[in-house]
């Protein structure tokens with residue numbers, strides 16, 4: 001056998017069989033939506049059976065426990081305590097509740113960047129009529145934002161620095177430890193949107209020093225839409241009171257007292273209402289897989305797949321927009337394109353699922369992808 005005939009594989013390829021989409025498709029779009037696993041489908045089936053057979057009786061001995069299980073699973077993947085995790089339906093609602101807890105009287109400024117997912121900036125742009133000032137740090141290259149630039153925008157009037165761990169626009173990793181230090185140097189808090197990092201790489205919220213971090217099911221944690229978490233460091237939660245809230249934030253939720261709000265001690269004071277249980281169950285299945293593999297092993301395989309994809313693209317004359325150093329890249333590979341939606345449709349016709357963002361076709365491999373998936377996508381993009 002010659003070298004050219006040897007099929008390159010990787011340590012996590014054995015998980016592919018758990019994701020039925022690969023029977024039909026070449027799926028390279030996990031940064032939009034992680035693939036559905038047989039485990040997630042089975043968990044949702046269990047939930048539907050419980051609902052069918054037991055109705056609301058399942059709340060007290062099973063479903064309440066499922067909420068704790070998903071909080072605990074989220075805590076484990078980011079190195080937090082379970083008491084530091086609040087559940088939400090979306091990053092947007094989680095960010096809105098966190099934004100409602102800050103005091104903008106003395107500190108009206110919120111610093112964010114031009115590369116962040118817009119739902120983050122919107123929370124504070126919407127508060128401009130209340131006197132909130134949004135400072136947008138512009139990326140010099142459309143790929144990353146040097147932490148020093150963020151640091152220069154922070155001062156004693158800053159309430160919060162809000163940016164991403166991995167920029168959805170380029171896949172570049174931000175140094176969130178440096179960003180948190182820049183915020184804290186002036187007494188501001190630091191919020192990190194970790195939706196594009198948590199799952200595909202190790203994240204340690206305590207070591208990084210961030211005050212808040214969101215992530216969730218949609219992408220790299222394989223839980224689908226409708227379930228996310230907000231990490232709030234214990235000591236930060238203790239001194240903040242949300243003004244957008246709900247009964248899950250109450251310390252004695254089942255006291256049903258409409259006259260007083262007594263906040264939960266930890267991050268739960270940032271919750272609102274009943275979580276979507278179907279999403280909780282798909283997330284339990286996804287978290288089980290991610291934790292079984294471990295984010296260090298995922299990062300290793302995903303880095304190899306990403307570098308392979310980038311080199312194949314470059315070898316065929318494409319110029320992916322990615323960070324300069326491989327260690328700053330993640331599994332989001334942006335390929336410049338004159339008509340991204342048309343290219344996405346053309347690939348879809350060939351059974352290859354990728355996505356479009358302004359000016360780019362976006363490809364995102366995960367541990368269940370293979371080097372052959374990369375080859376097929378680049379072949380289809382360049383033929």
Ligand SMILES: Cc1ncc(COP(=O)(O)O)c(C=O)c1O
Pocket residue numbers: 089090091092093117119164168193194195196218228
């Ligand atoms: C980095 C990032 N933040 C936030 C979102 C959106 O969050 P949600 O729809 O949960 O508000 C996305 C994508 O969907 C994202 O990529």
